[in-house]
Amino acid sequence: MRLLTDVSITFFVLALFPSTCFFSFRIASLRCVTTEQCCLYYSCIPLLTTAFLQPNVRIAKLIQSKIPEIEKSLKLVTFLKAKEAASETTLTTRYNLADMLYSKASIDCASGIVNLWLGANVMLEYTYDEAIDLLSTKLTKANKDLEDTTEDLALIRNQIITSEVNISRIYNWDVKKKREDRK
Secondary structure, three states: OOEOOHHHHHHHHHHHOOOOOOOOOOOOOOOOOEHHHHHHHHHOHHHHHHHHHHHHHHHHHHHHHHHHHHHHHHHHHHHHHHHHHOOOOEEEEEEEEEOOEEEEEEEEHHHOEEEEEEEOOEEEEEEHHHHHHHHHHHHHHHHHHHHHHHHHHHHHHHHHHHHHHHHHHHHHHHHHHHHHHHO
């Protein structure tokens, strides 16, 4: 069993646990690392992938599915406000009751009020301007959250790749040292 030098452990620890990393882990007490420990760290990478990468992927997919709904609602409220400004009092439309089942409805555009479904069995009544402000804010926040989550995913992927490369470099360095010691 070969022990790696302090220089290589510093390199290894910095590769696995940079300051921008999500994991807060310190190996201050370690003076040297064996190749077996390198292999152990390498075996932890799938765990890190599961712990950090997959939840962010789920969050990104959830946000991506909500953005079109928010945009659709915003367009609809903007359309209703335009109809109110054009002095049209009613609007006849079809709405979806269930899969492949639609019904006709008459909407009173002159009232200037819209009901927004907020989730968790909560629906609130807003004026058109309030609804547009709320939906615009939610759309902006969703786009920013999606951008942040995408950046987090890229950072995690880069750190996993960097860790794998650095672990293999340390392992290869150790193999090279063993060959030199045999000669």
